[in-house]
Amino acid sequence: MTDTYAAKGYGARSIGFGARIGLLVVDFQKGFTDPRFSMAGSPLIEAAVQRTAELVTVARARGAPVAACVVGHPKGASPHYWKHDGVLEDLIEGSEAMDLDPRIAAPGIDFTFVKTGASAFFGTTVASFFAKRGVDTVCVTGCVTSGCVRASVVDSFQHGFRTMLVDDCCGDQEPGPHADTLRDVGRRYADIVTAEDVIRRLMANEGA
């Protein structure tokens, strides 16, 4: 953090894990992870998918609720003015680009849902899902860090959750915007953690 922000009190506090973790996986769907699709092909996203698959497996084994979303919309009817061609052309309901990456789906997901916008919380009931399960700490993974992950982190914070951005489980098209996102959200809304931090916590929590 630059001195200007620190001098003004940004990032002065950390949040810490609470009593019950929920895991949120954002948009690890073929449209971003299978090179046949126009927005896919980032090695940063590929690494994040692999690490997230491991984290999902541990979370499931420890009884922590796991929610995963995919982004898309009915044909011709996005409710939003997206500037991406890829979102508008590839991410149509029923298309393979909206299928969850099989590595993420394999361990089992408690709540799989579709979103149409950037944030996993906007126009969805994932906040209700986590609240009903007693989650107080939401660990956010997925792609793209500077887009839908960031929007989801902000909304998780806004919903009153302790929010953790899991650095090595989030991927972007390039490293710069990933780093900029961590800088911005880490001084305002979320702690920046690693998959190892979350796994250690999941193993320590009795019955997750």
Added chain:
Amino acid sequence: MTDTYAAKGYGARSIGFGARIGLLVVDFQKGFTDPRFSMAGSPLIEAAVQRTAELVTVARARGAPVAACVVGHPKGASPHYWKHDGVLEDLIEGSEAMDLDPRIAAPGIDFTFVKTGASAFFGTTVASFFAKRGVDTVCVTGCVTSGCVRASVVDSFQHGFRTMLVDDCCGDQEPGPHADTLRDVGRRYADIVTAEDVIRRLMANEGA
């Protein structure tokens, strides 16, 4: 935009103004604009306040709905895990830090509201206000660009509005995060415009 994003279809489309503009002013309150408060003092924010005051005056004269929010919370009861000391310590209901900057208030504001989180849309009814007034294009101004302005832009987009980030009416603590924000949102969610662009459009629209 770097080639990687452009090659993947980001920013391939622009949005354009619609038929009816609404102006949203985010957090131009003394806590950010009056140097007596810990988060204030940025010359970038000061310039943005001055330019926004001019824009509010034109919008009001042309009949375009103007909404302005301030951020804060009841004493001891923020519903969010903020990492800022400044937000938690200064922005308490009833405190002067939550007063709208007088230069913004002077031309008159149609809908003044309080928010507790980052986005001007989260936990508020400003989307309903704009919808009821027939607004299809929301022009976003305010501070801080890489925090509450960005969150508000994402939500404006998510609510189905054509969204314009007004570059010279938004200020940050430093220029880097301001520029990074424009880069990220300009290829996904919003057009980047100037106050002059908005004024020209307001003057062209009959009866705004």
Added chain:
Amino acid sequence: MTDTYAAKGYGARSIGFGARIGLLVVDFQKGFTDPRFSMAGSPLIEAAVQRTAELVTVARARGAPVAACVVGHPKGASPHYWKHDGVLEDLIEGSEAMDLDPRIAAPGIDFTFVKTGASAFFGTTVASFFAKRGVDTVCVTGCVTSGCVRASVVDSFQHGFRTMLVDDCCGDQEPGPHADTLRDVGRRYADIVTAEDVIRRLMANEGA
């Protein structure tokens, strides 16, 4: 309306149609319309489906946006504490009980979406869909009047839309709660209209 409410100013105003109608069809899915399912079988709902199918046909022909939802949830993962056995046991994603009634689907639907709760607006982006299409008047049809229809009417009102409850296009399990709903919402949030009123308006609006 009883004198007590009228004397206190309830229902003193009517709302009226605006410039652009959107049609919302709530939960006309097999779980409520096909007698093989436990919550189906109401002749009031059957009549409302038939009338709504006619209204959808006219709306489509006149270019008015039509949105239709079904209610349900992933297996074992409703985010809500429903008290219905039927909702919890029948309305599981992938089950036939979540299929839109074919009579409603036949004319074509612009935006088909899933909800998990009572209101068609809660945890969905149908408000964004209507906002993006310039809708200012939402006409609500569907079932069950005293449950999901009512919740949707309240939310349509809350989102800033002119809201019309279309009496003969809404059905309940019994007539009493249907009538009570019209009484309560008609003095607060919505005008009570008939399909004929909406059709007349759709025919009058040029290009809908």
Added chain:
Amino acid sequence: MTDTYAAKGYGARSIGFGARIGLLVVDFQKGFTDPRFSMAGSPLIEAAVQRTAELVTVARARGAPVAACVVGHPKGASPHYWKHDGVLEDLIEGSEAMDLDPRIAAPGIDFTFVKTGASAFFGTTVASFFAKRGVDTVCVTGCVTSGCVRASVVDSFQHGFRTMLVDDCCGDQEPGPHADTLRDVGRRYADIVTAEDVIRRLMANEGA
């Protein structure tokens, strides 16, 4: 409940209290409780205010979070098409009709907030407030039962909370719509309880 609804599985389950209660007080403000205002004067509301004041006192003593809202809007700028004259004419920000009833305010309120619509959750951050405090059970009190209380109950349910409508802490203009509300929500979204039930539970929960 009539046989038709019961036969179709409505109300087949009860919800029960969870581990941590939050208390929500809806619209016990002078506009509804002080006979100088047009919508006030109901003896049913008066009784509910008195009983709620007792409940707030116990909740505060036991450390259960208490949130209270008032309804209103900036002058001339309701974001909703209300059909009440009273709401539109009396409930203007800064007016005495928006002051919390002093009997409710006296024990202290943890989170006091303004809403513009019917539900205490719509366009507010009270769900975040409860989530951050670890609340899993929201007990709803206030007025008017068939209007804002009912809308708040539906939204509490939608947010994933166990929801209790506290019968003797809710008041309406007349008894009929109060009873109809309990019938409708009690078979779908909420348990119907008394203040005594909530007090007993608050006393039993260690440290609330």
